[in-house]
Amino acid sequence: MTGKTIHELEVGQEASFSKTLTESDVYLFAGVTGDLNPAHIDEVYASNTFFKTRIVHGMLLGGMISAVLGSKLPGPGTIYVKQDLRFKAPVRIGDTVTAKAIVKSLDLEKNRVVLETVCVNQDGLLVLVGEALVSPRVSKG
Numbered sequence: 001m002t003g004k005t006i007h008e009l010e011v012g013q014e015a016s017f018s019k020t021l022t023e024s025d026v027y028l029f030a031g032v033t034g035d036l037n038p039a040h041i042d043e044v045y046a047s048n049t050f051f052k053t054r055i056v057h058g059m060l061l062g063g064m065i066s067a068v069l070g071s072k073l074p075g076p077g078t079i080y081v082k083q084d085l086r087f088k089a090p091v092r093i094g095d096t097v098t099a100k101a102i103v104k105s106l107d108l109e110k111n112r113v114v115l116e117t118v119c120v121n122q123d124g125l126l127v128l129v130g131e132a133l134v135s136p137r138v139s140k141g
Contacts, residue, residue: 003075005139006111009103015073016100017064021056023093029060056091061128064099065117069134073101074113077137081112085130089121096122101132111135 019025030041038045039055046054062085069078091097101115113136119128 003070003077003137004073006074006106006108006113006136007139009074009106009113009136011103011105013073014100014102015068016098017068017072018096018098019064020096021060021091021093025060026054026056026093029057029063033057033059035059051090051092054093056093056095056097058085058087058091058128061085061087061091061097061099061119064097064119065101065128065130065132068099068101068117069115069132073103073115074134074136079135080132081135082133083117083130084132085117085128087128089125089127091119091121091127097127104131111138 026040030036035057039049040057043054069080097119099119101117103113104116105114113134115132117130117132121127
């Protein structure tokens with residue numbers, strides 16, 4: 001499995017990845033990263049916050065974007081250079097999130113691709129917006 005080279009990409013191309021986020025996902029992410037913020041893992045604490053319940057780690061959504069970039073567009077071999085993220089709405093356990101990347105521009109000389117990155121929930125609510133800069137795989141030969 002190989003990803004696309006810059007010469008196989010076009011402005012407007014897009015790919016996505018969807019997942020229903022579970023309590024297990026949140027606990028596993030907390031364990032792997034060490035982010036034990038009670039807003040994510042303690043329902044009693046979270047019930048007294050602005051959100052009234054636990055919310056999913058924002059960076060877990062960032063990981064979903066990484067999944068799109070590294071496995072679909074441009075795909076395997078892609079190197080993540082930079083990511084800007086703006087969180088627009090909370091994601092709760094049980095929400096289904098779709099992460100999407102859309103090619104915005106290509107720099108053939110530098111082998112760099114700018115992609116718009118977004119996440120929406122099952123209701124179509126925009127929960128994250130951003131922009132990624134990646135270097136797609138280089139063709140051999």
